[in-house]
Amino acid sequence: MRDDAIAVYYATRDGQARRIAEHICRRLSAGGMLPAPRNLLPALPPPAELAQARLIVLVAAVRYGRHLPEADRFLSVYSALPTPPPLALASVNLSARKPGKTTSSGNPYLRKTIARHRLAPAAAVAFAGRLDYRLYNWRDRLIIRFIMLLTGGPTDAATSIEYTSWSAVDEFADRIAALRRRD
Ligand SMILES: Cc1cc2nc3c(=O)[nH]c(=O)nc-3n(C[C@H](O)[C@H](O)[C@H](O)COP(=O)(O)O)c2cc1C
Numbered sequence: 001m002r003d004d005a006i007a008v009y010y011a012t013r014d015g016q017a018r019r020i021a022e023h024i025c026r027r028l029s030a031g032g033m034l035p036a037p038r039n040l041l042p043a044l045p046p047p048a049e050l051a052q053a054r055l056i057v058l059v060a061a062v063r064y065g066r067h068l069p070e071a072d073r074f075l076s077v078y079s080a081l082p083t084p085p086p087l088a089l090a091s092v093n094l095s096a097r098k099p100g101k102t103t104s105s106g107n108p109y110l111r112k113t114i115a116r117h118r119l120a121p122a123a124a125v126a127f128a129g130r131l132d133y134r135l136y137n138w139r140d141r142l143i144i145r146f147i148m149l150l151t152g153g154p155t156d157a158a159t160s161i162e163y164t165s166w167s168a169v170d171e172f173a174d175r176i177a178a179l180r181r182r183d
Pocket of ligand 1 (some may be wrong): 011012013014015017018036061062063064065066092093094095096128129130131132136140142
């Protein structure tokens with residue numbers, strides 16, 4: 001499979017899903033060339049672009065219990081393809097900071113999205129994202145602090161923590177590389 005046959009997309013609001021997608025691209029393209037990951041905003045890629053890819057990677061952030069709407073729309077387009085290419089799916093959320101919540105069976109957002117779109121991803125993982133109260137508006141800050149209070153996370157309004165395990169991101173990229181080699 002050619003390197004440029006891997007198409008990497010992301011859906012983000014605060015940048016962590018983009019950073020993860022960029023990290024995956026850098027690791028995959030060591031020694032080769034891989035196009036930069038593409039934001040699903042402002043416009044989704046046309047179905048023909050997805051159909052042409054040999055492998056699709058989607059890194060999608062969660063907000064208020066669901067993946068971002070453009071990621072959901074992307075997966076609707078993807079799953080309507082007559083013969084969809086293999087999919088490597090990564091969810092970015094704060095639930096994944098907890099043990100057991102990084103797999104497709106253990107992470108509720110990943111599990112529900114896979115079921116809703118009837119996906120059969122070649123690889124699926126949830127990465128812990130970033131908590132940075134300074135970025136949020138007062139309403140989001142209030143709600144996230146309350147959720148953190150309930151789930152034993154930090155509530156200090158000055159908190160800025162990156163929970164992402166970059167070694168887990170490396171492992172995911174290596175699984176994608178193995179899928180590429182298998183082709
Ligand atoms: C408004 C808001 C709502 C969120 N809702 C959830 C949620 O329902 N579940 C969860 O696990 N994480 C939730 N998060 C945490 C985000 O998934 C996490 O911050 C992630 O890193 C965001 O990715 P992004 O920087 O690519 O936008 C929320 C964050 C914000 C700001």
